[in-house]
Amino acid sequence: MMATPPEIVKRVEELRGQLEHHNYLYYVLDQPEISDAEYDRLFAELQKLETEHPELQFPDSPTQRVGAEPLPGFTQVRHPQQMLSLANARNGEELVDWHRRVARILEDRGIDPESVVYVTEPKIDGLAISLIYENGRLVRGATRGNGEVGEDVTANLRTIRAIPLALRLNPGEQPPAVVEVRGEVYLPLAAFERFNEERAAAGEPTFANPRNAGAGSIRQLDPRVAAKRPLSIWCYQVGYTEGLEPGSHWQALEWLTGHGFKVNPMVERHEDFGKAMKACLAWEARRSELDYDIDGAVVKVDSYAMQEVLGAVGRAPRWAVAFKFAPSTAVTHLLKIEVNVGRTGALNPYAVMDPVEVGGVTITHATLHNEEDIQRKDIREGDWVVVQRAGDVIPQIVGPVIQKRTGAEREYHMPGVCPSCGAHTVRPEGEVVVRCPNKSCPSQIVESIKHFVSKGAMDIEGVGEKLVERLFNRQLIKNMADLYFLKPDDLLGLEGFKEKSIANVFKALEDSRKRPFSRVLFALGIRHVGSINATLLARNFRDVDSLMSASRDEIAGVEGIGPIIAEAVREYFDEPHNRETIQRLRDAGLQFRLETEAAAATGPLAGKSFVLTGTLGSMARSEAKEKIEAQGGTVSGSVGKGTGYVVAGENPGSKLNKAQQLRKTVLTEEEFLKLIGE
Numbered sequence: 001m002m003a004t005p006p007e008i009v010k011r012v013e014e015l016r017g018q019l020e021h022h023n024y025l026y027y028v029l030d031q032p033e034i035s036d037a038e039y040d041r042l043f044a045e046l047q048k049l050e051t052e053h054p055e056l057q058f059p060d061s062p063t064q065r066v067g068a069e070p071l072p073g074f075t076q077v078r079h080p081q082q083m084l085s086l087a088n089a090r091n092g093e094e095l096v097d098w099h100r101r102v103a104r105i106l107e108d109r110g111i112d113p114e115s116v117v118y119v120t121e122p123k124i125d126g127l128a129i130s131l132i133y134e135n136g137r138l139v140r141g142a143t144r145g146n147g148e149v150g151e152d153v154t155a156n157l158r159t160i161r162a163i164p165l166a167l168r169l170n171p172g173e174q175p176p177a178v179v180e181v182r183g184e185v186y187l188p189l190a191a192f193e194r195f196n197e198e199r200a201a202a203g204e205p206t207f208a209n210p211r212n213a214g215a216g217s218i219r220q221l222d223p224r225v226a227a228k229r230p231l232s233i234w235c236y237q238v239g240y241t242e243g244l245e246p247g248s249h250w251q252a253l254e255w256l257t258g259h260g261f262k263v264n265p266m267v268e269r270h271e272d273f274g275k276a277m278k279a280c281l282a283w284e285a286r287r288s289e290l291d292y293d294i295d296g297a298v299v300k301v302d303s304y305a306m307q308e309v310l311g312a313v314g315r316a317p318r319w320a321v322a323f324k325f326a327p328s329t330a331v332t333h334l335l336k337i338e339v340n341v342g343r344t345g346a347l348n349p350y351a352v353m354d355p356v357e358v359g360g361v362t363i364t365h366a367t368l369h370n371e372e373d374i375q376r377k378d379i380r381e382g383d384w385v386v387v388q389r390a391g392d393v394i395p396q397i398v399g400p401v402i403q404k405r406t407g408a409e410r411e412y413h414m415p416g417v418c419p420s421c422g423a424h425t426v427r428p429e430g431e432v433v434v435r436c437p438n439k440s441c442p443s444q445i446v447e448s449i450k451h452f453v454s455k456g457a458m459d460i461e462g463v464g465e466k467l468v469e470r471l472f473n474r475q476l477i478k479n480m481a482d483l484y485f486l487k488p489d490d491l492l493g494l495e496g497f498k499e500k501s502i503a504n505v506f507k508a509l510e511d512s513r514k515r516p517f518s519r520v521l522f523a524l525g526i527r528h529v530g531s532i533n534a535t536l537l538a539r540n541f542r543d544v545d546s547l548m549s550a551s552r553d554e555i556a557g558v559e560g561i562g563p564i565i566a567e568a569v570r571e572y573f574d575e576p577h578n579r580e581t582i583q584r585l586r587d588a589g590l591q592f593r594l595e596t597e598a599a600a601a602t603g604p605l606a607g608k609s610f611v612l613t614g615t616l617g618s619m620a621r622s623e624a625k626e627k628i629e630a631q632g633g634t635v636s637g638s639v640g641k642g643t644g645y646v647v648a649g650e651n652p653g654s655k656l657n658k659a660q661q662l663r664k665t666v667l668t669e670e671e672f673l674k675l676i677g678e
């Protein structure tokens, strides 16, 4: 066999190094430095070279993350060190009890309890896994199983881009012979919702919560399935090691951060228990802001020597405790099922329930998705039901409490006519959703305008749902474009509107004209086009004309889009009155082409990455983000090596601590405004 030319070997190594580095920037630090297109180009080049030179194929290559062949079954593997579980503290008192016990045991052993350092971490509600790196390479990944024996799910875990296939070593550093890294695999909430929407659209059963969806992906025998799901991981422990001896948990976490692992930025070290406790309570209040579910906070004694002294009872160590948040499920009485008509004409059934507290919030309504889902779960009017809230996700009904049935419960069927306009409803073949086919159904129009002005879309502050309804009912607006042709006099007649409030509405409308193309595209409310798909479409087609003239196949060809979405996009643009709306929105001066990339290369903040923390007095965070992006900068959710500036508003969170630890430039709001020229 002919020897591989050395320049090819060199190029392949170079590409692998670059791709893994960009994976790391994107998936671990959340701070990409190159565009997706550039990444794809490098990836394609490597794939081509590997195909041409099979002798260079190698399981650790980034190209191998896309999912190997299906397995006949999972092999059982024994963990080198038992995977323990955590004892719970259900409230503040129990947490204090735990602390007292720790202090007493240590004191009995002659250790000053005042010297104990605590680490607090979010308790991630996902799937616990163990990763083994031998001589720096990932050789095995396993589920927790019963704590002693788990399942070998290496092929699936390899598809998770946030898991390094090899340790990131410092120049000249030798990897430890063995290191076991433990963490929690999870599916981000946004991805979960999108995933469920797609499943529902395809008529497949939806998952009850992100944990089930994530765990289900890891237990799939076909790694190509896991590869398609945007799973991620938070690493929280170093287990078995050979050739590495951290002295404390904090040191272990620092080692993880320094070697390419994703460690949660909320982890904190406290020299005083009161502060640790405060951190736990503060997170409970903020849990709904996160993009993943946490079901509690974990408090750990930092020093390994002290951990050893404290030992374990049964399967739970005494040196750690899980402070559980208020449960996210509850049981209540389902009074009746009602229907509203969404912006795409879908009739959405929802449950009206006796008020009940779930996860610290009182709820009275829960979505029921569609008739099939109601029947599959066998939910009836009058049932007692288990309701669930996961993070920020809308409350869901898990199922009825069958034992509580009296026989008076009523089975539910969707109405044959639209509750808004009276049109006969339709259920297209193969779809689970019942629809109102009337394009001028008032409910559909009002809902689409509400979506248009909403925070994630055009974010027109001052034009809330109520005002949209009032304007529509008075026939001052008939669609979203009409908003931009309103005159101040139109609002004068509305109760509660004075000069100042009217000026605010017009200022908000004016500001919204600058929203980027992807936001406008999302705001249009095209079926299946959420903010992620809108961004994908905007990036690929770059302006609305190219998108409008693209064929169904061209649209479906965009990575991440697929035929169902493409069909919906085509349908939207084929509708003459939608084209008319777009023309009027253009006349109103909205952005219909991608501009960020030009700014990204040439803007004054080009190449600078920002992290925002705390509340800004002069603008919303989303606005600050837009301003940064408009000048070529990027904004990321967490502080890492690549962070350029951290902007700290009022009550900054742990990101500020992280920024200080990493010695990043911290800007006050005033300094930030100066920097962006305001």
Ligand code: IVH
Residues within 6 Å of the ligand: 084, 085, 086, 087, 121, 122, 123, 124, 125, 126, 127, 128, 144, 184, 236, 237, 298, 317, 320, 322
């Ligand atoms: S430490 C002895 N830290 O909670 C230490 N666990 O009930 C045991 N979990 O199986 C693990 N976030 O799946 C630890 N920051 C965190 C965690 C965490 C979530 C899960 C993990 C474990 C379970 C224990």
